Amino acid sequence: MIWSMTNQPEIGSWTYALPTRGKGAGKEINMVDFFRPRDHRGSERTADQLKGETAIIRKLGRSEEFHKLQSSFEKAFEMPLAICSPEEQQPVMHGRARENNFCRMLFARSETCEACILHQRRIHDEARETASTCTRTCPHGMVDAAVPIAKDGRVIGYLRTGQVFENHPTKADFAETMELLMEESDDIAPDEIYEAFFQTRVVGHDKMSGILGLLEIYAERLSRLAGELELATDSLEPGIIKRTREYIRNNLDQPLSLESVSRVVHCNSFYLCKLFKKVTGSSFTEYINQMRLKRAKELLVNQDLRISEVAMDSGFQSITHFNRVFRRVVGCSPTDYRRNHEAVRMTAVSQ
Secondary structure, three states: OEEEEEOOOOOOEEEEEOOOOOOOOOOEEEHHHHHOOEOOOOOEOOHHHHHHHHHHHHHHHHOHHHHHHHHHHHHHHOOOEEEEOOOOOOOOOOOOOOOOHHHHHHHOOHHHHHHHHHHHHHHHHHHHHHOOOEEEEOOOOOEEEEEEEEEOOEEEEEEEEEEEEOOOOOHHHHHHHHHHHHHHOOOOOHHHHHHHHHOOOEOOHHHHHHHHHHHHHHHHHHHHHHHHOOOOOHHHOOHHHHHHHHHHHHOOOOOOOHHHHHHHOOOOHHHHHHHHHHHHOOOHHHHHHHHHHHHHHHHHOOOOOOHHHHHHHOOOOOHHHHHHHHHHHHOOOHHHHHHHHHHHHHHHHHO
């Protein structure tokens, strides 16, 4: 691993040189930019937003709901499950009862630990940018996954699992892993590494997809729970923003404009617009659309409601506009979303 420091006018930067072989060989990554937290729209988040999001994720991690999920998941699938915030810079599954022994050995080595952190960062970035579940294969061939947890349309954390092979490893795979490890350090115990490598759990692609489908359902539940948790300090969300959020949530099926809501919360519309963007990271209009889509997803679970009823109850004045916005943001039509959700639910029931 090659790290170098370069001085810039206002901030130092780390530059990380990727290994000399394989995809991306020789490419350098500015690690200050790499680790600078951004939301899925690409905009940087403020320190207050980061502090608030981290506080919420920590509360979720201590919640009874998550602990029940974590315990049941690890017993049923024999895989680690962790929850973390986007800026987490340590391997998040380290220390779990179901942590892969091979990964545990690598964590003890500073060189390989750095590679794991880089791998984790890439998973987090992709999941945040796409606002969807991301799976990646690490340099040693193991699959890791991140399922995003959102609050008010922003990705604030992830459910993390993995450290498994998709296919049974071969001796050729192990030889390639040993070559990578020897490049980083010659202080290697091949016998211990060999045993841990081939004891790694194998989870096929279809089964992994089903497991992640279940985690996506739980991520939605945790997202709703996150919305109920108060931020750590009042300064992170002024009362006027709380009142604005509450009014919007209670009137999603009605026409909502910045001017009309400003009058309700007794605030200048220009000031409310700027403060709302600063605190939430979303514009007033973006937030309303996010909340309407969130409600639509919740209503689509009810098979008895027609799509047109879901659209109207969510505040969309036309089915055409609803379909267009839903497809653009979610990536599928409302009908397909309902069908996929029901299929995942039936899979969960059958298991």
